[in-house]
Amino acid sequence: MNILVIEDNKSVCSMLEMFFAKEGIKGEFVNDGLEGYNRFKEGTWDALIVDWMLPGMDGVTICRKIREEKYTVPIIMLTAKDTESDQVLGLEMGADDYVTKPFSPLTLMARIKAVTRRVQTQVVHKTEDFLQTEHFKISKSTREVLVNGKSVTNLTPKEFDLLCYMAEHPKQVFSREQLLERVWGYQFYGDERTVDVHIKRLRKKVEPATQPFFHTVWGVGYKFDESTQADKN
Template identity: 70%
Template structure:
């Protein structure tokens, strides 16, 4: 795994570096925002970790610029009290966030969760018929990670948006709680991060929902479901 971490706190990078080495992660550390963004463009990365408070170019700007050209998994690092930053980061395309201060084990768990499903999708050897999911309005390929709505390719879906929509489409009209979606789609148990699910549902609605066909429904007090019939 090739990982780029843009973090200006050298002591944080030093602390986490030994864990990356243990997990056989090829990590590159950059301590300046603009330099980090330029470094991103020079190579192919499996995951990018971005602190929001950076010199030269802030983490929000980097995340937004990366999303203009790439669907690489992104984890943002935020201050514990900065809830608005966490939500905004998710809205502009981050796949997950970790609040400071954090333990290396927590960060490693999130890295594995974010990259696990993308890696699995790339290694799928299923037959073509098993790889295509079709509904009344959608056709989705797990192998190519493409979703077509009424024959038109949906572009600019992040990896987690794809995973979330695919999972819900696999279980039409079945209601899932936020906790269940975190476990099934993100790969970790519920730690109070339900806004992660809420923001991804919100982003998906902007990209696929119409007034006539909302597709993604909120069941108040329970969770969410995918339903084309309502």
């Protein structure tokens, strides 16, 4: 893997460099936000790790600009901000995941492997590429989505993964914990709002006003169901 890290704390960079070497990961480290954003556009990356607070350009702005420009690279945000509103903001700007400082390098490595694993797996299994439902046509290899014949081009990698997984299991009710484990690839203890944010964004991006697809099952979690007009909230 080739990972770009935009982080101004040199101690954090040194720690990550050591763990990257142990895992056989090639890492490039940039300490300024604007410089890091420009470096991102110059290279090809398997994942991007961005600190929230940076000189030059903050991490949230970097994340937002990357998604506005239709890049689908997985993004993990590092943040010392531990309030729910701050974490939700990072996810809404297009981050696939976040890790709160101080963090264990082993935890971050697990998150990196999780957000990149599904992309790599989908490249390998091209024979199982296509998924079609009543309203959706989804290509796993090209990560293209059509809803009622109209292309949806602004999904983040994790939004695509969540849509694909739930569409493959119509009407099945999943708890937030199950979705975190099966889509993100590990357990987020206490971070169930990650799922809520991604469901909210998918509703905005793929649901017609009169046809909900993602339904809340109170006290349990969510299900994907194209056959009902029931209230999605």
